Amino acid sequence: MITDIIAGFVSGALGAMGFGGGGILILYLTLFKNTSQLTAQGINLIFFIPSAIVAVLKHKKNKLIDFKISKRYILNGIIGVIVGYFLINTIDENIIKKAFAAILIIFGLKDLFSKNKE
Numbered sequence: 001m002i003t004d005i006i007a008g009f010v011s012g013a014l015g016a017m018g019f020g021g022g023g024i025l026i027l028y029l030t031l032f033k034n035t036s037q038l039t040a041q042g043i044n045l046i047f048f049i050p051s052a053i054v055a056v057l058k059h060k061k062n063k064l065i066d067f068k069i070s071k072r073y074i075l076n077g078i079i080g081v082i083v084g085y086f087l088i089n090t091i092d093e094n095i096i097k098k099a100f101a102a103i104l105i106i107f108g109l110k111d112l113f114s115k116n117k118e
Contacts, residue, residue: 003028007025007029007032011024011025011028011051012051015048015051015052016051016054016055021051022047022048025040025044026041026044027104036093037093037096038088038096
């Protein structure tokens, strides 16, 4: 129970900072709660809605969102969601698990070895 609270808190905090808290939540659910990958992803989507609303409101208040640039990502994201929705039912769950792990590793290595541009 306490680990669920910690996982929710850490996922929310990291998500609000743009670190992909959903990845943490999915890992927690699949590794420690024996939740299937697809169910964990579904839970993450539900978790993300209120978290995203709060984060957007706070970032908007602090003028940290460029809505002009965001529009192109939102449109492409919606298209990606539609394609992903149809693909998820045709791909074996083990392949999805491996793809998720590979993406985490690739982006983790990129962040680990990239030089700070600021």
